Amino acid sequence: MKILVAIKQVPERDAQIHVASDGRWIDESDLNYTINEPDAYALEEALQLKEKNGSGEVVVVCAGPERVTSTLREALAKGADRAIHIEADDLGERDTLGVAQILADAVKAEAPDLILTGLQSDDLGLGQTGVVLAELLGMPHATIIMQVEVTGSGLKVKRELEDGWFQHVEMPLPALLTIQSGGNKLRYATLMGIKKAKTKETKTVQVTAAAAGPAIRLERVYLPEKQKKTEMLTGTPTEVAAKIVEKLKFEVRVI
Amino acid sequence: MSGVLVLMEQRGGNWNRMSFEALAAGQQLSAKLGVACSAVVIGSGMDALSAELSQKKLDKVFAVDHALLKDYTADGYVVALEQLVKQADPAFVVLPHTYQVRDFAPALATRFGQVLISDVIAVHDGPVFVRQLLQGKLNADYRQTATGSCFVSVQAGTFRADAVETGTAVIEAFAPKLEATQIRNKPGELFRESAQTVDLSAAPVIVSVGRGIGEQENIGIVEELAAALGAELAASRPICDNGWLPMERQVGSSGQTVSPKLYLAVGISGAIQHLVGMKGSKAVIAINKDENAPIFEVADYGVVGDLFEVVPALTKAVLAAKG
Numbered sequence: 001m002k003i004l005v006a007i008k009q010v011p012e013r014d015a016q017i018h019v020a021s022d023g024r025w026i027d028e029s030d031l032n033y034t035i036n037e038p039d040a041y042a043l044e045e046a047l048q049l050k051e052k053n054g055s056g057e058v059v060v061v062c063a064g065p066e067r068v069t070s071t072l073r074e075a076l077a078k079g080a081d082r083a084i085h086i087e088a089d090d091l092g093e094r095d096t097l098g099v100a101q102i103l104a105d106a107v108k109a110e111a112p113d114l115i116l117t118g119l120q121s122d123d124l125g126l127g128q129t130g131v132v133l134a135e136l137l138g139m140p141h142a143t144i145i146m147q148v149e150v151t152g153s154g155l156k157v158k159r160e161l162e163d164g165w166f167q168h169v170e171m172p173l174p175a176l177l178t179i180q181s182g183g184n185k186l187r188y189a190t191l192m193g194i195k196k197a198k199t200k201e202t203k204t205v206q207v208t209a210a211a212a213g214p215a216i217r218l219e220r221v222y223l224p225e226k227q228k229k230t231e232m233l234t235g236t237p238t239e240v241a242a243k244i245v246e247k248l249k250f251e252v253r254v255i
Numbered sequence: 256m257s258g259v260l261v262l263m264e265q266r267g268g269n270w271n272r273m274s275f276e277a278l279a280a281g282q283q284l285s286a287k288l289g290v291a292c293s294a295v296v297i298g299s300g301m302d303a304l305s306a307e308l309s310q311k312k313l314d315k316v317f318a319v320d321h322a323l324l325k326d327y328t329a330d331g332y333v334v335a336l337e338q339l340v341k342q343a344d345p346a347f348v349v350l351p352h353t354y355q356v357r358d359f360a361p362a363l364a365t366r367f368g369q370v371l372i373s374d375v376i377a378v379h380d381g382p383v384f385v386r387q388l389l390q391g392k393l394n395a396d397y398r399q400t401a402t403g404s405c406f407v408s409v410q411a412g413t414f415r416a417d418a419v420e421t422g423t424a425v426i427e428a429f430a431p432k433l434e435a436t437q438i439r440n441k442p443g444e445l446f447r448e449s450a451q452t453v454d455l456s457a458a459p460v461i462v463s464v465g466r467g468i469g470e471q472e473n474i475g476i477v478e479e480l481a482a483a484l485g486a487e488l489a490a491s492r493p494i495c496d497n498g499w500l501p502m503e504r505q506v507g508s509s510g511q512t513v514s515p516k517l518y519l520a521v522g523i524s525g526a527i528q529h530l531v532g533m534k535g536s537k538a539v540i541a542i543n544k545d546e547n548a549p550i551f552e553v554a555d556y557g558v559v560g561d562l563f564e565v566v567p568a569l570t571k572a573v574l575a576a577k578g
Contacts, residue, residue, distance in 0.1 A: 011389070013390070013466075013524075014545065016547070017389055017392050017393060017547070019393065026389075026393070095370045096361070096370045096371075097365060097368070097369075097370050100365075119357075122389065122390060123388060123389055124388060125374065125386075125387065125388065125389075125390070125527070126370075126371075126373050126374075126386075127357055127361075127373055127374070128357075128361035128370070128371060128373060131329075131357075131358070131359075131361035131362050131365075132361050132362065132364075132365050132370075134362070135333075135361070135362040135365040135366070136365065140329075140330065140439035140440055141329065141358075141362070142329075142358070142440060143354075143357055143358045144354055144357070144358070160354070160509060161354050161355075161445065162353065162354050162508065162509070163511075163512075164447055164448070164502075164503075164509075164510070164511075165445050165446070165447060166445070166446055166447070166448065167442060167443055167444070167445050167446070168442075168443035168444075168446075169440050169441065169442050169443060170440070170441040170443070171439060171440045171441070172439055180509075181492065181493070181496050182492065182495065182496030182497075185497075185498075213400065213401070214370070214400055214401075215368060215369045215370045215399065215400060215401035216369075216370045216372055216397055216398065216399050216400060216401070216405075217397065217398055217399075217400045218395050218396070218397055219383070219395075219396045219397065219398055220395065220396040221388060221393045221394065221395045221396075222393065222394055222395075223393060223394070224387070224391070224393065224394045224549070224552060226551075226552050227534075227552050227553055228539075228552065228553055228554065228555060229555075230551050230552075230554045230555065230556065230557045231555065231556050231557070232556075232557045232558070232559065233556055233557065233558050234558075234559075237560065237561075237564040237565045237567075237568040238568050238572075240558050240560065240565055240568070240569075241565065241568035241569040241571065241572035242572055244540060244556065244558070244569055244572070245569070245572045245573060245576045247540070247556055248484075248517070248573070248576075249576065251538070252516065252517050252537075252538045252540075253516075254459065254460050254484065254516055254517045255484075255573065255576055255577060
């Protein structure tokens with residue numbers, strides 16, 4: 001089975017975020033980037049499916065500028081077989097449909113049996129690229145998936161719903177799944193894996209289609225207004241603890 | 256093309272309660288724009304639900320009915336709703352940002368060459384739609400630039416379901432053309448993993464732990480604080496994903512929704528998915544090393560500091576206060 005994993009590179013979770021001077025996006029200088037966490041779970045699921053099957057291929061694909069190749073290399077070190085870098089410096093000018101379109105163009109030639117991606121990105125969080133990609137490729141999809149089982153006729157997946165409910169869904173291949181975190185434990189790249197990654201292929205492809213006019217536009221980013229007035233408690237740990245106990249006694253009244 | 260169309264969500268004849276928040280959003284948007292608001296109920300045999308909607312201040316209630324829509328499938332919904340949206344031709348399609356909407360709405364929007372503006376937390380004049388970026392660290396203003404219907408989903412808790420205005424509406428039956436072969440996925444029954452033995456929703460005091468705790472071995476210090484306060488221990492998703500605490504202790508959109516007298520968040524940054532599960536708490540105290548963590552936006556009292564120093568000191572102080 002050929003499994004393609006679409007991954008995104010995003011700022012690290014504890015990165016200090018500053019709004020760029022034009023107010024349209026964040027200041028990208030001095031930012032450290034990493035794999036989007038839900039995409040790491042998608043990669044893990046792909047690697048485990050291949051191991052369970054005993055055969056197959058895992059191809060990782062990522063669109064973005066030169067810096068995303070570090071995230072692709074990391075995926076190769078974890079065990080992916082090949083990587084495709086879609087060279088694109090203008091992702092900010094594209095909306096979800098525009099990004100899904102360049103992924104679709106790159107994916108078509110690969111004709112994978114299964115496409116996995118994270119359920120949403122840690123930066124934009126629109127949570128749609130996977131579903132839109134499936135729609136563009138004419139594939140069935142299922143979202144927020146915790147478990148994947150290959151059956152004789154296709155797949156049986158466990159879909160997470162709200163409030164602790166789940167549902168099994170059976171579907172034919174080829175298909176696209178968006179993966180939820182927590183279904184598997186993430187692996188680390190081994191020294192051997194890092195060594196091997198150097199011998200693996202990373203293909204660079206150019207975006208052929210020019211960015212069509214986007215359907216939606218991000219106009220401005222800014223710090224959120226506070227929903228509540230927060231009283232900050234300061235001092236040494238002991239002083240802070242004493243202040244909290246005061247609040248617990250006289251304001252919150254739980255002691 | 257005009258008007259606002261709200262897509263309501265039901266399962267087995269029961270509303271998803273977020274549908275009425277979306278309905279309130281749709282009514283308010285239509286009032287702002289001075290256009291009509293209609294609503295859609297989709298499924299099979301939903302006369303009671305349509306009748307209920309006809310008591311709301313709406314232009315029309317579209318009852319999209321087909322035997323193949325009895326159980327939700329993305330294919331069935333996309334095919335049926337594409338036909339309805341084409342006929343109704345609304346300027347805006349408003350949906351609740353539920354798991355089900357996340358499953359089909361992006362594909363539906365794609366059929367119209369549109370992109371869903373998802374998980375919206377406010378609507379300003381323009382209309383400009385506000386959504387959160389980077390786990391809630393920043394807000395962003397979005398605007399539709401294409402012509403055609405604009406698809407928008409609203410975050411849980413953003414609009415009040417009790418703000419829905421009542422009135423009368425005409426029910427219009429809509430029979431979509433749908434073939435069994437168009438539905439590729441076979442959905443199974445809904446199930447729960449195991450009986451929930453921990454009911455966090457009843458706890459008056461909750462101490463909750465997040466990613467900031469670093470390692471499983473460190474959870475002990477938070478457990479001690481919870482014990483000292485007589486509180487239930489809860490966690491954000493990453494802690495449960497790692498298996499450090501059982502899933503049934505998870506608070507957030509995929510876990511339990513709580514509204515205790517006190518919610519003490521330790522090392523929780525406050526991603527949107529977590530906040531929707533606890534923002535109804537009467538009082539929130541947050542301890543986090545990052546002063547910009549979104550959890551401070553909903554906290555009544557905040558401590559920016561090292562939880563490994565603050566938490567043990569607090570446990571000691573609580574025990575001393577209780578004598």
